[in-house]
Amino acid sequence: MKPIFEAEFRFYAELNDFLAPPQHHHSLPYRFAGHPGIKDPIEVFGVPHTEVELIIVNGLTVRFDYQLRPGDRVSVYPIFKTLNITPEIQLRAAPAPRFVIDVNLGKLAKHLRLLGFDCLYRNDYHDREIVAIAADNQRIVLTRDRRLLFAKRIDHGYWVRAVKSDQQVIEVLSRFNLYGLIAPFARCILCNGKLALVDKQDVLELLEPKTKLYYEIFYRCTECQQIYWNGSHIENMQRHFKELLTG
Incomplete structure (x- = not known):
């Protein structure tokens, strides 16, 4: 013995x-x-x-x-x-601010993309897929399931404590010191593709009449082709996050 x-x-x-x-x-x-x-x-x-x-x-x-x-x-x-x-x-090298997000944090993924961060997310990811993505692509796992972070292949991960999505955003920004990297209109909130400025004439036929009349600057996702412009809904979200970030 x-x-x-x-x-x-x-x-x-x-x-x-x-x-x-x-x-x-x-x-x-x-x-x-x-x-x-x-x-x-x-x-x-x-x-x-x-x-x-x-x-x-x-x-x-x-x-x-x-x-x-x-x-x-x-x-x-x-x-x-x-x-x-x-x-x-240090136990490991500092990670790049690239994330893979589990199925319980869909709103967090959307908000982080809105702020310009690279976030892979699907509502049907299995744990083994998240582990593989994190290991193969050197991404940080964000999860509400602390058990997931025990996977040996995950080098970087964080258990999100907050329940409400607004507080989750602040928690992640603070935890990884991301405030200086915020870049709105950099990522598609639907697919995480990069956004690029596009000439209004190239998307004119896709726009509603009022959008054609009142807006001149447009972005298009390089992956899914979704069109974005700085309309009232974007302005409201930006104002909302500005209030959150400034307390």
Whole structure:
């Protein structure tokens, strides 16, 4: 029979969202045999590896391949939003702001596309498809299903806490520091294709009479050919998001 050892884990900040309430902000014992990789006990506590940015063991930074040893004191930190840490201690390279979004977050996908972000979404995605897309195309998974983030092939992902879509948008923008990258009229809200300026004469026959009369600037999706213009509905959405983003 293998001897049983013990290490001590402490999770910080929003990582406590994944723990049972009695475990919040406490040092937690972990009993083990052998020398497991440190990612395994972190996920045993219920914390997805995608939510972890920094691991410190006995005062030294380690990576996910570190093998746990008897008596280790482990501190686990989430993504730093306002503090830069050096590349030598990061667990993974910083991701590009490209997303794949699960079936429970359709409104979030639409809103992020409206703000110009590359978001793959279908309402019939299976979990295995999301995992494959994230791994093969280096996309960040956004999900309301924390279990999805335990998939080994996912490097970058985020469990969206908010329930309402407006708050979800603010949460994602803040989490990935995207405010400076907002670019309306960059993406089609229907298919995620890129939008391009188009001459009014090229789409004239597709427009309603009032649209022809009152608007001069038009965009067309390079994928699905959907036509966009800065009408009242777009103005209302932009005003809505401006209010959200400025508090």
